[in-house]
Amino acid sequence: MSSQTVFGSLNSYEKGGVQVIDDDPKHYCFSNVFEVASKSRPYEKVAVGQNLKYVIEALRAEGNSPWFAADHDEAALVMDGEVEVHLIQPDQPLVPAGKEGSVRLAAEPKGKEMGWVKARRGHMALLPKGAAYQFRSAKPGVLLLQTIKGDCTVEKWGKICQTAAA
Amino acid sequence: MSTTLVIPGEAEVKSTKEVNRQGYQEFQIGQYRFTRDEYFAHIMYPGNRHIMQIDAFLRALMRDVAWGFFYGTVNFDTVFGTVNHYGTVEMFVGLFNEAYRKSNTHYVETFHSKDLKKTFEQILDAWTNEGFDPFAAPEETGEPFGVRHGNNTKAVQRQRVTARRMVGLPGDTPVRTDANGFTVNRQFADVVQDQPEIHANPGFENEVHAYNLFAYLSRSDVTWNPSVCSVVSDSLLCPTTEEYSLPIIHGNDRVEWFIQVSDEIFWEIDDKATGRPRAKVMMKAGDVAAMPADIRHRGFSPKRSMLIVWENNNDGLPAMHANGVLKPYPVEF
Numbered sequence: 278m279s280s281q282t283v284f285g286s287l288n289s290y291e292k293g294g295v296q297v298i299d300d301d302p303k304h305y306c307f308s309n310v311f312e313v314a315s316k317s318r319p320y321e322k323v324a325v326g327q328n329l330k331y332v333i334e335a336l337r338a339e340g341n342s343p344w345f346a347a348d349h350d351e352a353a354l355v356m357d358g359e360v361e362v363h364l365i366q367p368d369q370p371l372v373p374a375g376k377e378g379s380v381r382l383a384a385e386p387k388g389k390e391m392g393w394v395k396a397r398r399g400h401m402a403l404l405p406k407g408a409a410y411q412f413r414s415a416k417p418g419v420l421l422l423q424t425i426k427g428d429c430t431v432e433k434w435g436k437i438c439q440t441a442a443a
Numbered sequence: 444m445s446t447t448l449v450i451p452g453e454a455e456v457k458s459t460k461e462v463n464r465q466g467y468q469e470f471q472i473g474q475y476r477f478t479r480d481e482y483f484a485h486i487m488y489p490g491n492r493h494i495m496q497i498d499a500f501l502r503a504l505m506r507d508v509a510w511g512f513f514y515g516t517v518n519f520d521t522v523f524g525t526v527n528h529y530g531t532v533e534m535f536v537g538l539f540n541e542a543y544r545k546s547n548t549h550y551v552e553t554f555h556s557k558d559l560k561k562t563f564e565q566i567l568d569a570w571t572n573e574g575f576d577p578f579a580a581p582e583e584t585g586e587p588f589g590v591r592h593g594n595n596t597k598a599v600q601r602q603r604v605t606a607r608r609m610v611g612l613p614g615d616t617p618v619r620t621d622a623n624g625f626t627v628n629r630q631f632a633d634v635v636q637d638q639p640e641i642h643a644n645p646g647f648e649n650e651v652h653a654y655n656l657f658a659y660l661s662r663s664d665v666t667w668n669p670s671v672c673s674v675v676s677d678s679l680l681c682p683t684t685e686e687y688s689l690p691i692i693h694g695n696d697r698v699e700w701f702i703q704v705s706d707e708i709f710w711e712i713d714d715k716a717t718g719r720p721r722a723k724v725m726m727k728a729g730d731v732a733a734m735p736a737d738i739r740h741r742g743f744s745p746k747r748s749m750l751i752v753w754e755n756n757n758d759g760l761p762a763m764h765a766n767g768v769l770k771p772y773p774v775e776f
Contacts, residue, residue, distance in 0.1 A: 280632075282706060283728055284705050292730060298720045299719065304771075304772035305735070306731070307732045308731050309729045310702070310731060326731055326753060327773050328697075328753065329755060329757070331678035333702065350608065352609060364647070389644070393642050393651070395639060398657070399656055400654070401672070403612070403653065423675050438776070
């Protein structure tokens with residue numbers, strides 16, 4: 278018998294939860310990336326996971342994002358939709374050496390066009406250290422970003438996480 | 444009994460050349476002795492014996508070996524297991540069992556990691572019969588029971604995948620394909636195998652990169668084996684495919700996170716030190732949850748599912764949690 282693999286999407290997801298026996302549900306920081314993205318502004322970088330300075334951010338991909346850059350690698354995983362990632366190698370460094378997290382740029386930087394990637398659900402793209410990048414998505418989608426907490430990271434744990442016993 | 448014996452030098456490792464009447468070698472390290480018969484593993488320690496079903500023992504042993512004792516505690520069951528101290532390993536009976544501790548009947552020895560790993564590898568190879576793969580889901584493999592017959596050395600010597608930057612980059616761990624022996628798993632036959640469009644301008648072929656992670660996972664030939672697929676400094680995304688139940692009860696020495704990619708997993712959460720139940724966590728596709736540093740967890744996946752385990756590889760974390768510098772949960776809100 279064949280099995281159907283269930284993925285979530287902005288339009289269709291079910292959420293589980295924490296059933297507490299002897300604990301505080303807030304300790305599990307339980308959320309759902311599709312629910313978070315459904316309530317986010319386009320390209321708002323909402324932390325859904327934090328491990329000291331490292332974060333996993335959920336982004337609602339819709340339209341063209343601002344240009345971003347970071348002084349370290351990042352990884353983007355498409356959880357829903359189709360997203361293009363455009364990359365530029367800037368003529369000048371855009372982020373101070375050692376600065377952590379992604380930086381939002383005022384405009385498209387000057388530099389060499391490195392190329393672009395069209396990614397769909399399940400595809401993971403490299404956002405290389407030092408490169409400027411822009412996401413483009415004709416329809417709403419969802420991205421997960423593996424990165425470091427930075428100026429653009431939005432924390433609203435109390436709004437996205439389960440806070441009471443199920 | 445609460446003997447804690449630290450072996451400062453080389454641990455004495457012995458294995459019998461002779462086999463028992465079921466055809467199995469016996470192994471000894473420190474004051475532990477391991478034997479098996481048709482159905483069970485017997486773990487002898489000073490003054491007592493612990494017994495485990497051989498299928499459960501081999502599945503747990505496989506993970507402990509493949510993961511290099513992993514992060515923190517690998518409980519084979521509620522009594523026996525190992526604690527990784529990254530260079531040395533404690534092997535224990537009852538150390539994290541409230542009743543054993545209360546009655547002072549727990550037992551611990553410390554070994555150099557390389558010594559215990561070598562012993563575990565020998566046991567795994569010598570006790571795994573032909574047709575049984577301890578990494579596979581039960582429906583996909585034969586049974587481990589009976590008298591000694593053949594071996595499955597190739598299966599038990601699989602290497603855990605650890606990408607240095609990202610899967611598929613030149614010189615990094617390769618993507619999985621039919622051609623390199625990774626076919627799509629029967630329970631992921633409907634997972635789309637398309638690839639991202641990559642338009643790299645000349646000179647940037649090694650930087651403009653993407654791959655299909657879900658297709659990569661659909662071709663995993665093992666279960667409950669987190670493998671590093673992308674790296675941001677000490678932040679490691681370790682996706683894995685899960686089916687049936689996690690063969691160990693993992694007590695982490697740091698916070699780890701789960702991102703449920705497909706289907707669902709039901710987690711039982713117990714207190715790390717005592718084993719008392721604390722919570723149940725039901726995770727469906729898109730759910731994210733932290734596993735605090737003071738719990739142990741065991742997962743149950745009715746259908747093969749995709750899970751991203753997210754780890755912080757900072758080697759200072761165990762001490763910071765042990766000393767109370769860090770709280771056991773990741774965020775206060």
